Amino acid sequence: MFYFRKVSVNPPLPEPVQRLRELSYNLWFSWNRPARDLFGEINPRLWDQVEHNPVQFLLRIDRESLEKAAANQEYLKKYNEVMAEYDQYMHEEKWFHRTNPDYRDRTIAYFSAEFGLHESCPIYSGGLGILAGDHAKAASDLGLPFVGVGLLYKHGYFKQLINREGRQEVVYPDLNFNEMPIKPLIAESGLEITVAVEYPERTVHARVWEIKVGLVRIILLDTDLPVNSKEDRAITSQLYGGGREMRIMQELMLGAGGVRALRALGVNSRVWHINEGHSAFLTLERLREMVSDGVPYSTAREAVRSNTIFTTHTPVPAGHDVFTKELVEKYLGSLCRDNGMSCQTLIDLGWDFEHRQFNMTLLAIRMSGYCNGVSRLHGEVTRQMFHRFYPSLPVEEVPITSVTNGVHARTWIAEAWKEVFDRYLGEDWQNHVTEPAVLSRVDQIPDEVVWETHSQLKDKVIQYARDKVRANRVRNHEQLGLVAEAEDILLSHALTIGFARRYATYKRATLLFKEPDRLAALLNNLDRPAQIIFAGKSHPADQAGQELIKKILDYSREEPFRGKIVFLENYDINVARHLVHGVDVWLNTPRWPMEASGTSGMKAAMNGVLHCSVLDGWWPEAYNGKNGFAIGGPGNMHLKEADQDMNDSFYLYKCLEDKVIPLYYDRQNGIPVQWVGRMKESIKTIITRFSTTRMVSEYTDRFYVPLIDRGVAFTEAGFQVARQVDRFKRFMKENWHHVKVERTNTNGRWDMVEGEELMVESVVKLGPISSQDVVVEITLGSDRGSYICGLDSLPMELKEQVGDGIYKYVGKVPLTQGTFGYTVRVRPDQQHMVGTIELPLVRWAENF
Numbered sequence: 061m062f063y064f065r066k067v068s069v070n071p072p073l074p075e076p077v078q079r080l081r082e083l084s085y086n087l088w089f090s091w092n093r094p095a096r097d098l099f100g101e102i103n104p105r106l107w108d109q110v111e112h113n114p115v116q117f118l119l120r121i122d123r124e125s126l127e128k129a130a131a132n133q134e135y136l137k138k139y140n141e142v143m144a145e146y147d148q149y150m151h152e153e154k155w156f157h158r159t160n161p162d163y164r165d166r167t168i169a170y171f172s173a174e175f176g177l178h179e180s181c182p183i184y185s186g187g188l189g190i191l192a193g194d195h196a197k198a199a200s201d202l203g204l205p206f207v208g209v210g211l212l213y214k215h216g217y218f219k220q221l222i223n224r225e226g227r228q229e230v231v232y233p234d235l236n237f238n239e240m241p242i243k244p245l246i247a248e249s250g251l252e253i254t255v256a257v258e259y260p261e262r263t264v265h266a267r268v269w270e271i272k273v274g275l276v277r278i279i280l281l282d283t284d285l286p287v288n289s290k291e292d293r294a295i296t297s298q299l300y301g302g303g304r305e306m307r308i309m310q311e312l313m314l315g316a317g318g319v320r321a322l323r324a325l326g327v328n329s330r331v332w333h334i335n336e337g338h339s340a341f342l343t344l345e346r347l348r349e350m351v352s353d354g355v356p357y358s359t360a361r362e363a364v365r366s367n368t369i370f371t372t373h374t375p376v377p378a379g380h381d382v383f384t385k386e387l388v389e390k391y392l393g394s395l396c397r398d399n400g401m402s403c404q405t406l407i408d409l410g411w412d413f414e415h416r417q418f419n420m421t422l423l424a425i426r427m428s429g430y431c432n433g434v435s436r437l438h439g440e441v442t443r444q445m446f447h448r449f450y451p452s453l454p455v456e457e458v459p460i461t462s463v464t465n466g467v468h469a470r471t472w473i474a475e476a477w478k479e480v481f482d483r484y485l486g487e488d489w490q491n492h493v494t495e496p497a498v499l500s501r502v503d504q505i506p507d508e509v510v511w512e513t514h515s516q517l518k519d520k521v522i523q524y525a526r527d528k529v530r531a532n533r534v535r536n537h538e539q540l541g542l543v544a545e546a547e548d549i550l551l552s553h554a555l556t557i558g559f560a561r562r563y564a565t566y567k568r569a570t571l572l573f574k575e576p577d578r579l580a581a582l583l584n585n586l587d588r589p590a591q592i593i594f595a596g597k598s599h600p601a602d603q604a605g606q607e608l609i610k611k612i613l614d615y616s617r618e619e620p621f622r623g624k625i626v627f628l629e630n631y632d633i634n635v636a637r638h639l640v641h642g643v644d645v646w647l648n649t650p651r652w653p654m655e656a657s658g659t660s661g662m663k664a665a666m667n668g669v670l671h672c673s674v675l676d677g678w679w680p681e682a683y684n685g686k687n688g689f690a691i692g693g694p695g696n697m698h699l700k701e702a703d704q705d706m707n708d709s710f711y712l713y714k715c716l717e718d719k720v721i722p723l724y725y726d727r728q729n730g731i732p733v734q735w736v737g738r739m740k741e742s743i744k745t746i747i748t749r750f751s752t753t754r755m756v757s758e759y760t761d762r763f764y765v766p767l768i769d770r771g772v773a774f775t776e777a778g779f780q781v782a783r784q785v786d787r788f789k790r791f792m793k794e795n796w797h798h799v800k801v802e803r804t805n806t807n808g809r810w811d812m813v814e815g816e817e818l819m820v821e822s823v824v825k826l827g828p829i830s831s832q833d834v835v836v837e838i839t840l841g842s843d844r845g846s847y848i849c850g851l852d853s854l855p856m857e858l859k860e861q862v863g864d865g866i867y868k869y870v871g872k873v874p875l876t877q878g879t880f881g882y883t884v885r886v887r888p889d890q891q892h893m894v895g896t897i898e899l900p901l902v903r904w905a906e907n908f
């Protein structure tokens with residue numbers, strides 16, 4: 061290879077449409093259909109060819125077309141409207157500016173291995189990335205001082221092609237970053253900004269790129285630089301490609317390189333958000349920074365924790381990112397050696413003693429002040445999963461909470477619906493999506509308008525499916541008959557079910573095929589026909605997933621399913637957008653409780669596409685009996701997989717046969733009135749509660765703002781508070797064995813009368829621990845036979861010291877009707893602890 065420099069040469073933009081280039085470099089266009097149309101309208105064919113990438117579009121478009129557009133009054137009118145809206149968006153005062161005016165420059169850094177923003181930036185694989193992209197978009201809408209940090213993959217995530225045999229083929233695109241809506245960051249010196257990270261016996265350099273997302277930015281690292289060796293240039297080659305060693309190399313760049321990139325840009329981040337364990341090494345890099353500044357290791361650890369938050373997305377132990385000790389030693393070696401930290405100490409931070417491996421999720425949990433799962437159910441499942449690390453706590457107090465995911469409503473709601481909502485909810489509804497009063501106006505939309513809007517979107521998705529199948533068959537050189545047949549697949553009036561997701565086995569794409577005859581009968585009912593559109597990729601290493609795809613494709617080519625079952629290749633944001641806008645029902649059949657949250661159903665439900673799902677992930681929180689359909693009842697921990705599959709397929713058929721299909725075909729003047737009622741209920745309830753507007757404002761209020769304050773408090777005055785917290789924790793751990801609830805007396809009998817008071821008196825031994833540093837409390841909850849849950853704690857009052865390190869406490873509980881259990885416990889308490897159980901030391905009364 062030889063050295064060369066690059067230059068992009070664009071046609072000059074005519075004066076009246078000068079700002080198209082600026083627009084092409086801000087992902088604001090990804091949630092603004094009229095903005096995208098400004099490109100698409102100039103040359104629709106080219107727009108599709110460049111996969112809706114406006115930067116590439118402007119590089120390819122001929123001068124004449126641009127000049128023609130610039131001379132067209134109608135086009136200019138639209139252009140001016142879009143630019144006015146863009147300017148307003150970029151300059152108006154936003155929620156965070158109003159609610160936290162003093163925090164406008166307190167940056168929140170959000171690290172994620174993938175960001176899914178738009179099909180023109182294929183650096184995401186699925187739900188996790190799109191969630192991160194939607195998070196950034198909402199951060200912009202809300203005016204948060206936010207910066208995303210990720211990797212820029214030269215070959216992105218794979219494109220899926222389906223071949224003649226119905227098998228998935230994998231193609232890694234060769235992305236030309238200079239033709240994407242991203243820019244390299246340039247220092248004042250005129251040179252590109254790079255960062256350097258030590259790897260075993262070498263240094264790896266990365267360039268820093270920026271994507272603008274409305275008001276916020278995402279910075280991305282790319283190691284494909286001539287200064288790196290060939291192997292190191294490939295570190296940011298593929299998302300989730302390669303083996304464990306490749307993964308740790310990537311994660312080191314993301315974590316350590318990401319922190320260094322922020323430093324290089326002069327960004328003083330006040331909150332550090334780890335989105336899934338991949339980026340947890342950022343905590344070690346921050347430790348290294350502080351230690352090399354002379355802060356003692358354990359003080360630094362408290363300081364890092366003080367402003368870090370971790371979100372986990374994995375509902376099964378096998379899903380966690382783990383490394384062997386050797387790999388961690390190899391890659392973290394220089395990080396510790398150069399800074400006087402012992403490598404073992406760092407390894408201990410992520411070490412799982414039971415499974416003898418280094419676990420990125422554990423590292424993130426131990427280094428974060430707050431941890432959360434992504435739905436209420438997932439919070440519960442995660443607390444169960446990590447309960448073994450908190451043996452003295454009841455499972456419900458394991459310090460992992462939840463924030464339920466959302467989707468970016470502006471991105472996912474179809475333009476046709478936006479226009480209807482503009483008319484009926486008020487022009488400014490997009491700034492009020494969490495307000496039930498605004499969304500309740502959906503009820504005022506006439507049924508005919510709802511049905512007409514949906515029917516148009518449905519026609520569009522059916523045509524889109526036909527075009528896509530046709531293009532696939534042409535590419536595969538199928539017989540002409542088969543190519544022509546693509547025009548006739550799917551019926552415009554049939555109930556259309558969408559099923560699009562990654563083909564991981566737990567998602568059970570083929571549950572519907574458990575009884576093929578029954579499914580065939582259902583689809584082929586002449587009066588009430590139904591059809592299914594499938595899409596989804598399977599990870600190249602997942603053979604089972606690929607078999608599922610093959611199986612569906614085989615069905616789609618045979619009677620009795622031909623033309624009624626369709627598989628669309630290369631599920632991405634564009635395919636998803638069409639499907640969630642236009643099918644009638646969105647089907648979701650994960651094996652409970654493996655779907656941490658799921659988000660595609662939210663996108664569908666906001667468009668009035670009824671969600672039909674197992675009560676897993678987010679759905680138990682949302683389903684109210686009227687806004688979609690539930691397959692079966694609440695999940696059951698104790699069922700074997702095969703039994704669960706049997707049960708769920710039974711309920712799935714029942715649900716479709718008895719509820720979905722009859723309701724869909726129950727018409728008055730051609731309109732399925734009850735169905736439309738459910739659509740309205742779905743739109744209302746899902747938009748108000750499952751947008752990223754709600755999600756990000758929840759993260760802000762519950763975590764970001766408190767963490768900003770904690771970060772300052774812990775580090776100011778020479779890390780005084782961090783030091784104090786560290787000393788406190790160590791003292792407690794060393795002396796906790798002295799603590800004992802010696803004796804408890806109570807007036808409690810097994811039957812008491814409402815209005816009576818339960819008096820409790822305990823003698824507690826604290827030994828060398830001060831009574832100031834503990835809480836003694838009565839803990840009570842619902843009686844479940846062998847345990848109590850729904851815990852509530854009432855602090856007891858220190859009555860007197862009765863001996864050396866021995867104290868008497870008293871407390872009382874007003875009694876309300878019902879049965880409950882109660883006990884007494886002691887736990888450490890200090891003003892800087894997060895929540896009640898930051899230090900998981902609890903001593904329970906033994907017997908009274």
Ligand SMILES: *Cc1c(COP(=O)(O)O)cnc(C)c1O
Pocket residue numbers: 185186187188190560561562631632633636637657658659660661663
């Ligand atoms: C929303 C989305 C996902 C995530 O959907 P799940 O409900 O988690 O399966 C995956 N891929 C694409 C392209 C999406 O748009």
